[in-house]
Amino acid sequence: MKNSTNYQRIYEMVRQIPRGTVATYGQIARLAGLAGHARQVGYALHALKDQAVPWHRVINAQGAISARSIPYYEKRQRHLLEEEGIKFSPQSKVSLALFQWKPLRDPKI
């Protein structure tokens, strides 16, 4: 990666997501000072190899787990979230109103 700084910022933010809450890609991007670069957050997590950050707490803006190349991971992510007390709707979606991380420094929320 050329600019590892951006990735570092993203990882820092993801690491700060409290247990039992979730955050969206766009939200992480804003908090990391990369507003509008939600996609980059996804790439950063994709490039992530070790389990140093709670990547499973990052979901898309619809409160659903984003599909990735390996379907199995999707199931595993859901399991991890459920173990933290996060509930999924019949449509496999998380209620952002209830579980989304709401840090004070995020103006949009």
Place this chain on the structure above:
DNA sequence: AGCCTGACTCGGA
């Protein structure tokens, strides 16, 4: 160096 791909999001039709 150039081209293609992908864990996203938002606004408008």
Place this chain on the structure above:
DNA sequence: CTCCGAGCCAGGC
């Protein structure tokens, strides 16, 4: 409600 297009960037070939 669903579908489409544009913006954005790192990594692999």
